[in-house]
Amino acid sequence: MNLNLIQRRFMSSGLQNICYKLSGFNKYGLWRDDLLDEDITEVKEALKRLDPKIRNERNFRILRAIQLSIQKEYLPRNEWTKLENDILYLQPIIKQVKEEQEEINEWNKLY
Template identity: 45%
Template sequence: MSAPSFANAIIKRPWLYRIMKPIANWYTNAAGYRQMGLRADDLIIEENDTVQKALKRLSPQESYDRVYRIRRAIQLSLSHQILPKEQYTKDEEDIAYLSPIIRQIEAEEKERGDLDSLMITKRSK
């Protein structure tokens, strides 16, 4: 899941942020997932152990909402339709709900790996 990201570098440079923001907005709207009522985190591929663990950590309501959004999008795709404009996912609704959990799990696994590979040596006097 952890792909290289230039987001922090872009946000730190206001001139670059002003250039990239309209391009990012255009790309998000062109992707079309918001027209089907999905959020960006709904597009994360589930066949990863880390994502499976993150899905188990979701609250029951968030998990239900996610399944509902995905099923509705599949139904719209099968019928070759999109939602009415007032039902599109708005920018303020498209918040990351799964990505923070995935990052937390990856940090835990990294810490576990570091502790498992820890070598303890005896000090010589």
């Protein structure tokens, strides 16, 4: 049973790594959370709550990616984002926003 679990984790992490490399956004130096749609209410609120330093780093990555895309170039291979270096910096805040919204909805149902 434990061997089966280890195999699934290995396969899923290997598959995840392959899919990450094939996605292409890492060639521009972007992180996964940089790709989230800013028109979604939870993402918009999470971006407002984001630390200014992290927000500036995010904006830099996005602007650099736009510039590279316009020039039809990629970053040098050694600067590509690796899966292990890709930090989900926005997910915890989005989770918190969703939980708060659910609590508000529950409160409104009761009163």
